[in-house]
Amino acid sequence: MKVGEIVDEKNFSLRLAQLREKKGVSARDMSLSIGQNPGYINNIESGKSMPSLAGVFYICDYLGITPGDFFDTELQNPTKLHALIHDLKRLNDRQLDAVSAIVKEILT
Numbered sequence: 001m002k003v004g005e006i007v008d009e010k011n012f013s014l015r016l017a018q019l020r021e022k023k024g025v026s027a028r029d030m031s032l033s034i035g036q037n038p039g040y041i042n043n044i045e046s047g048k049s050m051p052s053l054a055g056v057f058y059i060c061d062y063l064g065i066t067p068g069d070f071f072d073t074e075l076q077n078p079t080k081l082h083a084l085i086h087d088l089k090r091l092n093d094r095q096l097d098a099v100s101a102i103v104k105e106i107l108t
Contacts, residue, residue, distance in 0.1 A: 009047055015073060017045045019063050022077055034058045 020030055020041065031040035035058075043049040051059060060067050069078035088099065 009050055011073075012050065013045045013047050015070065016041070016059065019065070019070065019078075020045075023063060023079065030059075030062060034062050 020027065023030075025033075027041040027045060028038045031038050031042070034040075036055075041059075044051055056067060056070070060070050063070070063079065064082065065078045069075055069082075072078070075081060088096065091099065
């Protein structure tokens, strides 16, 4: 799937479950943490309900990602990517060149 391919409830539910599991939190704990009833996330993941637009923003905020990250299914772990980008911003040009070379080596 690519950006924008989450157009139905099933794909939305699957993406939510994937990101929640990567965070290592239960559906119940996530529901309570965003101020909802204990079954809120489970109901979304099972396809029984869908969040409001505000609910999507609360979910993304809880997961530490943007709505764009949520819908970009090429990002397997957007939270880790954001943390890496945060660290990369602190590097100088020489250090960035070294990291770039390592990444290119890993990808080949």
